[in-house]
Amino acid sequence: xxxxxxxxxxxxxxxxxxxxxxxxxxxxxxxxxxxxxxxxxxxxxxxxxxxxxxxxxxxxxxxxxxxxxxxxxxxxxxxxxxxxxxxxxxxxxxxxxxxxxxxxxxxxxxxxxxxxxxxxxxxxxxxxxxxxxxxxxxxxxxxxxxxxxxxxxxxxxx
Numbered sequence: 679x680x681x682x683x684x685x686x687x688x689x690x691x692x693x694x695x696x697x698x699x700x701x702x703x704x705x706x707x708x709x710x711x712x713x714x715x716x717x718x719x720x721x722x723x724x725x726x727x728x729x730x731x732x733x734x735x736x737x738x739x740x741x742x743x744x745x746x747x748x749x750x751x752x753x754x755x756x757x758x759x760x761x762x763x764x765x766x767x768x769x770x771x772x773x774x775x776x777x778x779x780x781x782x783x784x785x786x787x788x789x790x791x792x793x794x795x796x797x798x799x800x801x802x803x804x805x806x807x808x809x810x811x812x813x814x815x816x817x818x819x820x821x822x823x824x825x826x827x828x829x830x831x832x833x834x835x836x
Contacts, residue, residue, distance in 0.1 A: 701776035702769075702774050702776055703739070703740070703774065704740060707740075708739070708740045708741065711737070711738060711739045712736075712737070712738045713735050713736070713737050713738075714735050714736045714738075715733070715734075715735045716734045716735045716736060716745070717732075717733075717734045717735075718731050718732075718733055718734075718752060719731060719732045719734070721749065728751070729749035729750055729751050729763060730750075730751055730752055730753075731749070731750055731751075731752040731761075732747055732748070732749055732750075733747065733748055733749075733750045733752075733761070733763070733765075734746070734747040737767060737772075739769075739772035739773075739774070740772050740773050740774070742771065742772045742773055744767070744771050744772065746765060746767055748763060748764070748765040748766070749763060750762060750763030751763060757835055757836045758833060758834070758835055758836075759833070759834045759835075759836070760831070760832065760833045760834075761830075761831075761832050762830065762831040762832070763829075763830060764827060764828065764829045764830075765827070765828050765830070766825050766826070766827045766828075767825070767826055767828075768824050768825060768826075769824055769825070769826050770824050776822070777822035778822065778824055779822065779823055779824050780824050
């Protein structure tokens with residue numbers, strides 16, 4: 679969802695504030711994220727209008743750093759350099775776990791496995807999976823994708 683696509687001003691404010699909260703990016707404690715370029719490797723035989731390089735670098739969010747690689751379109755003309763592309767990364771690797779689909783899947787599987795559930799919760803009163811699902815609606819319906827997709831277009835002048 680593009681933030682700009684939330685047309686209701688109150689909803690947009692709530693959305694942006696939630697993204698900045700401790701549930702997600704905790705921007706008061708971690709006001710910046712960083713990407714440190716490690717390498718740009720040409721993609722052999724790339725079409726003129728396609729991604730032509732693999733970018734590798736270190737992405738740091740919330741003081742956690744992960745090496746990532748992604749395809750991008752890179753060009754240099756005169757004193758200008760441009761790079762455009764889309765990078766997708768797993769937010770849970772940076773400690774952004776709120777509503778995580780991987781966590782929710784773990785919990786959902788736990789609820790659907792009566793033996794595992796009884797061991798974990800010490801349920802000795804014979805609850806069925808259906809009864810448990812009524813008490814605790816399946817959590818997957820509330821899951822948020824672990825992947826964040828970032829589309830970018832950078833231009834640098836030397």
